[in-house]
Amino acid sequence: xxxxxxxxxxxxxxxxxxxxxxxxxxxxxxKKFDNGTQAIAxxxxxxxxxxxxxxxGPSGCGKxxxxxxxxxxxxxxxxxxxxxxxKPPIGFVFQEPTLMPWATALSNARLxxxxxxxxxxxxxxxxxxxxxxxxxxxxxxxxxxxxxxGMKMRVSIARAIAAEPKLLLxxxxxxxxxxxxxxxxxxxxxxxxxxxxxxxxxxxxxVYESTYLSSRVVVMTPRPGRVAADLALNPPAERxxxxxxxxxxxxxxxxxxxxxxxxxxxx
Amino acid sequence: MKRDIGFLRYLIPVVVFAAALVLWEWRVHAxxxxxxxxxxxxxxxxxxxxxxxxxxxxxxxxxxxxxEAFVLATVAGVAIAVLxxxxxxxxWALYPFAVVLQVTPVVAIAPLxxxxxxxxxxxxxxxxxxxxxxxxxxxxxxVTGLKSADHNLTDLMKLYGASRLQILWRLQLPSAxxxxxxxxxxxxxxxxxxxxxxxxxxxxxxxxxxxxxxTLSTRNLDTAxxxxxxxxxxxxxxxxxxxxxxxxxxxxxxxxxxxVKKQS
Numbered sequence: 231x232x233x234x235x236x237x238x239x240x241x242x243x244x245x246x247x248x249x250x251x252x253x254x255x256x257x258x259x260x261k262k263f264d265n266g267t268q269a270i271a272x273x274x275x276x277x278x279x280x281x282x283x284x285x286x287g288p289s290g291c292g293k294x295x296x297x298x299x300x301x302x303x304x305x306x307x308x309x310x311x312x313x314x315x316x317k318p319p320i321g322f323v324f325q326e327p328t329l330m331p332w333a334t335a336l337s338n339a340r341l342x343x344x345x346x347x348x349x350x351x352x353x354x355x356x357x358x359x360x361x362x363x364x365x366x367x368x369x370x371x372x373x374x375x376x377x378x379x380g381m382k383m384r385v386s387i388a389r390a391i392a393a394e395p396k397l398l399l400x401x402x403x404x405x406x407x408x409x410x411x412x413x414x415x416x417x418x419x420x421x422x423x424x425x426x427x428x429x430x431x432x433x434x435x436x437v438y439e440s441t442y443l444s445s446r447v448v449v450m451t452p453r454p455g456r457v458a459a460d461l462a463l464n465p466p467a468e469r470x471x472x473x474x475x476x477x478x479x480x481x482x483x484x485x486x487x488x489x490x491x492x493x494x495x496x497x
Numbered sequence: 498m499k500r501d502i503g504f505l506r507y508l509i510p511v512v513v514f515a516a517a518l519v520l521w522e523w524r525v526h527a528x529x530x531x532x533x534x535x536x537x538x539x540x541x542x543x544x545x546x547x548x549x550x551x552x553x554x555x556x557x558x559x560x561x562x563x564x565e566a567f568v569l570a571t572v573a574g575v576a577i578a579v580l581x582x583x584x585x586x587x588x589w590a591l592y593p594f595a596v597v598l599q600v601t602p603v604v605a606i607a608p609l610x611x612x613x614x615x616x617x618x619x620x621x622x623x624x625x626x627x628x629x630x631x632x633x634x635x636x637x638x639x640v641t642g643l644k645s646a647d648h649n650l651t652d653l654m655k656l657y658g659a660s661r662l663q664i665l666w667r668l669q670l671p672s673a674x675x676x677x678x679x680x681x682x683x684x685x686x687x688x689x690x691x692x693x694x695x696x697x698x699x700x701x702x703x704x705x706x707x708x709x710x711x712t713l714s715t716r717n718l719d720t721a722x723x724x725x726x727x728x729x730x731x732x733x734x735x736x737x738x739x740x741x742x743x744x745x746x747x748x749x750x751x752x753x754x755x756x757v758k759k760q761s
Contacts, residue, residue: 303652322656328649332671332752342657344667373752393657 253279253318253397253429254300258309260454261295269295271454272309279314282423282430284440284447286490292455293433297322297399300431318397318429321390325402327382329374335361335385336370342393360392361385364418380411387415391422398423398430405435416442420469437490441483442469449489451496458493461485536721541728544721551710552722556729559692559706562620563737566627567688571681573628574635582643582669583661599633603691607698619702626699627691631684638680642673675753678745685737693730707733 259273270292277283285293298304300311301322321342329338339360343353358370364384374382383403390398404412420443423430434440440447441463449459463482466473473479518538524530525537532540545552577595581588603626610622646669654664696708707726714723749756 298652301652301656303656320656322653324649324653326649328647328653330650330668330671332674341654341667345654345657345659345663375752375754 251279252276253281253314255312256296256300256309257312259296259299259311260307260309261292261299261304262307268454270299270306271451271456273456275448275457277429277431280427280429282420282432282443282445284432284434284444285450286434286437286440286447286486287450287455287458288452288490288494289435290453291450292453293450294401296455297401297431297433301399319393319395321393321395321398323383323386323390323398323400323403325405327374327379327386329382329385329389331374333373334370335366335372335374335377335388338374338385339388339392341389346393357388357392360388363391363422364388380407380415383407383415384418387419387422391426394426396427396429398428400430400432402433402435404439412439417469419443424467437483437486438474441465441479441486442474447486447489449486449493451493458496459489461489533718533720536724540721541724544719544725545728548722548725551705552707552725552729555705555707555710555726556733558704559689559696559708559730560733562623562627562692562695562706563685563688563733565624566631566691567681567685567737569624569628570632570635570684570688571677574632574680574684575639575677578636578639578643578673579665579670581640582665588640595633595636598629603630603694604698607695611699617702619699620704622699623692623695623706626695627688630691630694631688634683634687635677635680638676638683639673642676643669645676646672675745675749675755678741678748682738682741682745685741686734689730689734689737 254277256273256275256277259270259275260268261270262268269290273292273296275296285296287293295304299306301320302311330341333341336354336357340353340357343356348356358367361367361370361384364387366381366384366388369377369381374385377385386403404415407415416439419430422428430443432440432443442465444463445465447459447461447463448457449461450456451458461482465478465482522537522539525532525535536544577591581592606629607622607626610625611619614622614625643665646664650668651664654668659667692706693708693711696706697712701709707730710726711723714720714726746756
């Protein structure tokens with residue numbers, strides 16, 4: 231238990247003193263789809279403000295379902311998602327870039343601002359800034375079909391950060407990219423997270439990607455998904471190529487790998 | 498080598514078409530077929546100029562009926578499809594009517610329409626008949642197009658608090674645009690077919706369209722004039738197709754795969 235910035239709770243003294251630092255809590259979440267598939271059995275998870283949490287697990291274990299439930303795009307069968315007050319603005323990045331092909335990179339990045347009724351000029355400025363931050367300055371007028379897979383994903387990330395979210399949900403965003411592009415985007419993502427003090431929930435298949443990015447890795451069991459292991463990592467704030475070769479990284483990756491294997495074996 | 502192929506792309510059809518005309522001309526002369534049965538290309542060419550006082554206004558009249566039916570078909574097709582996408586109940590309730598209109602032979606409706614709309618309003622009857630023939634393709638293409646919007650983008654828009662209308666305007670309609678344009682291309686041709694067949698079955702009012710010119714010419718055994726009218730219909734149909742293909746290119750070439758030139 232700890233106190234937090236009181237501004238948001240002005241006038242609510244009783245709340246002020248007993249709020250912990252978690253940004254969101256999943257309690258007793260289960261999800262069964264209409265076709266009878268039980269995607270998630272029971273998921274309890276507490277996500278702290280500023281965490282970089284990776285959800286790792288085999289295909290079909292309900293990672294993406296969990297992400298969509300957090301975003302409010304799916305309704306859980308049982309359980310609930312509780313957010314800190316005020317509810318943090320959410321950005322979402324899919325595995326596919328999911329861009330509007332008829333719109334330029336700038337218009338794509340501007341989408342959340344347009345939907346929220348921002349003035350065109352201000353929205354353009356913010357979207358252009360977001361594109362510049364993901365390394366796409368000069369590509370504002372490019373259409374998605376003129377961009378490479380990595381660049382499209384950068385537009386997708388620019389769109390997510392243009393609305394200045396506090397919570398960023400990412401569903402295997404780099405899975406379809408080549409290794410070097412993926413590593414470059416990993417580093418850029420860490421930089422964005424640092425600069426914007428983001429909380430990130432990142433779904434991935436990759437043990438190494440989750441180890442490199444995360445301060446916490448949650449390993450899920452095969453379907454129906456539950457938490458099999460919850461590992462706290464302590465990576466340095468600044469990470470680069472040398473970190474990938476460090477004993478700490480290989481040790482952490484080993485722990486994640488072992489946890490994943492035992493989750494699979496226990497199922 | 499590539500440049501040669503591009504050149505042949507246009508040369509081959511022109512040469513083959515010209516050869517077919519020559520063959521036609523020669524065959525009719527050689528076999529002594531009566532000009533009342535089959536006119537030669539040169540007869541048709543002559544008839545085109547000799548009867549231009551009849552054919553010219555008839556062309557304009559058919560164009561007018563076609564254009565009115567086509568615009569109505571496009572507007573109604575897209576509007577009704579949008580209505581369907583906004584309410585599934587409306588779609589379930591009204592789609593059967595659209596299907597009935599589509600599958601009922603227009604020839605069978607013509608006499609009733611003449612009674613309802615009136616024999617002194619034949620032009621309206623023609624437009625309605627041509628509209629019935631041409632509107633369903635716009636409707637069904639637009640319905641499919643509106644449903645083809647990326648589900649993840651729809652989710653994303655919902656996440657950012659988009660209203661139903663924002664999703665329609667910013668996502669569904671642009672996604673449907675290639676489908677709408679395909680529907681319009683087919684509809685343009687159907688509207689012309691509708692305008693001509695409507696005249697066959699509903700007759701002509703004070704004005705004379707190409708369909709009625711063909712009917713009268715064949716009754717008078719003026720085969721050359723009937724062929725001339727037919728040729729004008731072909732030219733009109735091709736012009737409509739070209740215009741709509743141009744519109745499609747203008748709206749899609751920046752982004753849609755179908756209209757993007759392949760890099761080589």
